[in-house]
Amino acid sequence: MTEVAIVGVGCVGFRQITPELSYKELMYEAAVKAYEDAGGINPRKDVDVFVTCAEDYLEGFSIFDEFVPDQLGAALRHLFTVSGDGMLGLATAYMLIKTGQFDTVVVEAHSKASDILTYMDIVAFGLDPIFNRPLGGHPYYVAGMEMNRYMHDTCTTMEQCASVVVKNKKNAILNPYAAYGAGVTIDQVLCSETCFYPLKKLEISNPADGCVVMVLASENVAEKLTDKPVWVKGVGWCTETPSLETMDWTKAVYTRLAAEMAYKTAKISNPLKEIDFAEIHDLFAYKELQHMEALKLCDYGEAGKLTEQGLTALDGEFPVNPSGGLLGMGYGLEASGMQKLLEVVLQLRGEAGKRQIQDAEVGLAHTWRGIPTTTGVVAVLSNKK
Amino acid sequence: MRYYQSEAVETKDIKEGKIPTEKFRPKAKFAWSAGIAISRFLEELKNGKIIATTCSKCGRIMVPPRIYCEKCFKPADGWKYVKDTGVINTFSVSFLAADASRLKEPIVVAIINLDGASEGMGIVHRIEEYGDWREVKIGMKVKAVWKPPEERTGAITDIAYFKPIRE
Ligand SMILES: [Zn+2]
Numbered sequence: 001m002t003e004v005a006i007v008g009v010g011c012v013g014f015r016q017i018t019p020e021l022s023y024k025e026l027m028y029e030a031a032v033k034a035y036e037d038a039g040g041i042n043p044r045k046d047v048d049v050f051v052t053c054a055e056d057y058l059e060g061f062s063i064f065d066e067f068v069p070d071q072l073g074a075a076l077r078h079l080f081t082v083s084g085d086g087m088l089g090l091a092t093a094y095m096l097i098k099t100g101q102f103d104t105v106v107v108e109a110h111s112k113a114s115d116i117l118t119y120m121d122i123v124a125f126g127l128d129p130i131f132n133r134p135l136g137g138h139p140y141y142v143a144g145m146e147m148n149r150y151m152h153d154t155c156t157t158m159e160q161c162a163s164v165v166v167k168n169k170k171n172a173i174l175n176p177y178a179a180y181g182a183g184v185t186i187d188q189v190l191c192s193e194t195c196f197y198p199l200k201k202l203e204i205s206n207p208a209d210g211c212v213v214m215v216l217a218s219e220n221v222a223e224k225l226t227d228k229p230v231w232v233k234g235v236g237w238c239t240e241t242p243s244l245e246t247m248d249w250t251k252a253v254y255t256r257l258a259a260e261m262a263y264k265t266a267k268i269s270n271p272l273k274e275i276d277f278a279e280i281h282d283l284f285a286y287k288e289l290q291h292m293e294a295l296k297l298c299d300y301g302e303a304g305k306l307t308e309q310g311l312t313a314l315d316g317e318f319p320v321n322p323s324g325g326l327l328g329m330g331y332g333l334e335a336s337g338m339q340k341l342l343e344v345v346l347q348l349r350g351e352a353g354k355r356q357i358q359d360a361e362v363g364l365a366h367t368w369r370g371i372p373t374t375t376g377v378v379a380v381l382s383n384k385k
Numbered sequence: 386m387r388y389y390q391s392e393a394v395e396t397k398d399i400k401e402g403k404i405p406t407e408k409f410r411p412k413a414k415f416a417w418s419a420g421i422a423i424s425r426f427l428e429e430l431k432n433g434k435i436i437a438t439t440c441s442k443c444g445r446i447m448v449p450p451r452i453y454c455e456k457c458f459k460p461a462d463g464w465k466y467v468k469d470t471g472v473i474n475t476f477s478v479s480f481l482a483a484d485a486s487r488l489k490e491p492i493v494v495a496i497i498n499l500d501g502a503s504e505g506m507g508i509v510h511r512i513e514e515y516g517d518w519r520e521v522k523i524g525m526k527v528k529a530v531w532k533p534p535e536e537r538t539g540a541i542t543d544i545a546y547f548k549p550i551r552e
Pocket of ligand 1: 457
C-alpha cells in the first residue's frame, strides 16, 4: 500500500480581520500558494479529488459545499465537503490515497470568523436545545466547568495554566502567520478578567481569519513533485458523547482514543521519546495541558508542572505549539487543524524560520472542534519515509 | 404514550401542548466581505454600470466578476464594462411567495446573458413590464431598468428589473 505525503502547503492569514477579501478570494490565494508549493501543479488536471472542510453555520450559507469549487480550480472536477475540522479532511485524503484509486488530493479549510456578527450565538446553537440551551449564558461556561473539574482532579494550578498563554503568545511573535503574538507575564494573565470561572480572559483564544490549502500525494507522485515530502505516518479521530450530563470532564477521552488510533498506524509506542514536538489544540490554555496528557506525552496531571518547568518551551526538550498555538495565531474555527498541520509541515521541512526546532524529524498535530464538541483528530507526521 | 401507537397527530395537539416541544430562534447574523471583485461590481451598479473581469488566456469576459478565471485557474487580468441589455437564457414564473402563499401577481425570474459578456454569463434578475407572463420567451431581448441614482445603494437591486425590448 502506498505511503501518503503532504507535498504542498499554502496559507493566507491568520489575521484578526480580512475585510478586503471575500472568503472565495481568501481561498483562491491560499490555493495558488499551495499548488505552487507542490511543484507548480495545475489543479485543472493534476488533482484527482478536492476535499473542503466547512460548517454551514459558520459560513452563513445552507449547503456551503456548493460555493467552493471555482476558487480552488475544482469546477467540474471531483470535489466534496467534510462538515468538520480540516484534519478530518486530512484523514479523508489519507484514506482516498491509501485506496490506490487516487494519487493527488487537495484539502482546504478556512475561517472567515470576522464575517460572523453573532459568533457566540452560533456556538450556543450547538448546545442541546432541550436540556442546555434554555439555561442561557455564554456557551463558553462549558469550558469553565471543564477547567474547574480538570484542575480539581489534577491539582493543576492557575499559574500553570497561565504559563501556557505566556509561552504560546511568545512563540507567536516569531510566526508571520500569527495574529496575536505578545509578550505577557503570568501575572498579566492571572489579573485579566475572570470570564468563566476559573477561566481568565487571556486564556481564551480569539478568532482569526485565514485559509490553509494542502496538497497530498501518493508515494510515486510525491517524490516527483517535491524533494521535501512530509509523510503522514498515522491519523486517528474520535468523538465522545455530546451529552454534557454524562461526558468525561477531566481527561479528554476523545483525544486519547484518537491518539491511540494514530499511534497504532504510525507504530509509536513511546510518544514523548519517538516524537520531537507537537502542535496541540489550545482554544483555552488548560486544554493544551489536558490534551498533552490525553496524547500520552506525560502522565495524567503532570502537564502543568512540566510546562512550568519549561519542557514545552520552544527551546525545551519537547516544544508544544511552536507556532504560537491558537492563543498566539488566533482561532481559525474549522481551519484549526490545518493551522496545526501547517506548522508541523514547516518545522519538518526546516522552514520555520526563527522558531525552527533543530533536527525535528517527527511531529504531532492535534485538533479539537471546540465548544461544545468532543471531537478530536491526531496525526503523526515525519520527514523520513 | 398514545402518540407512539401510530395515531395521527394534528396541529392542535401541538398547540394545546399535548405534545411537548421546545422552541428556539437562533440569532445568526453575518456580514460577508464582498472582496475585491464584487466590491467593484457593486460600486459600479451605483454608477448604473455592469462591470466584468477578463481572462487573457481563454479570452472570457466574466460577469459576475471574480479575481480568478475558474476555467484556466489564473488571475483575472482586466476589467471591462458590459451592456445592460441581454437575452433571456431561461426563466420561470413563480406564482407562490416564499411562504408558499399564492401571489396576486406572479414574479418572473430569469437568467439573462448580458450583451458584451462571454456566452452563458450574465445576471439573475426579475423581468417586469412583460404584459401577460405567457409573452415571456427564452431568447427574448431585455434591458435593465435602473433605480434613480439617489436610490441606489450598491446592491443587485440597484437594477429595479429588466424589461423586454419591443422591436
Ligand atoms: Zn480563462
